Amino acid sequence: MPLKVKVDLGLCIADGVCYALCPQVFEAGPDGKSQIVxxxxxxxxxxxxxxxxxxxxxxxxxxxxxxxxxxxxxx
Ligand code: SF4
Known part of the structure; x- marks a missing residue:
């Protein structure tokens, strides 16, 4: 079953952990906060x-x- 994934940009501190672990799904936005590819x-x-x-x-x-x-x- 597909998953709905959302990054709470108000909480994200742009440390890059998620896009280091799972670059298939997450990437850095312009401010370093995570976004979905x-x-x-x-x-x-x-x-x-x-x-x-x-x-x-x-x-x-x-x-x-x-x-x-x-x-x-x-x-
Ligand atoms: S970059 Fe990813 S792991 Fe780091 S705070 Fe933001 S959402 Fe969480």
């Missing part, structure tokens, strides 16, 4: 829908994010 992006740069085979990668980033800025739910 274009391939999976939705209407906003900080949200998207990601295929199930990247669930482990997303989960690693979600749990590693020091401020809990990565939100994941089933799409």
């Amino acid at each position: 274009k391939e999976y992006r939705g209407g906003e740069v900080n949200e998207g829908v990601v295929p199930d085979d990247l669930a482990d990668c997303v989960e690693q980033s979600r749990t590693a994010c020091p401020v809990g800025a990565i939100l994941v739910e089933k799409a």
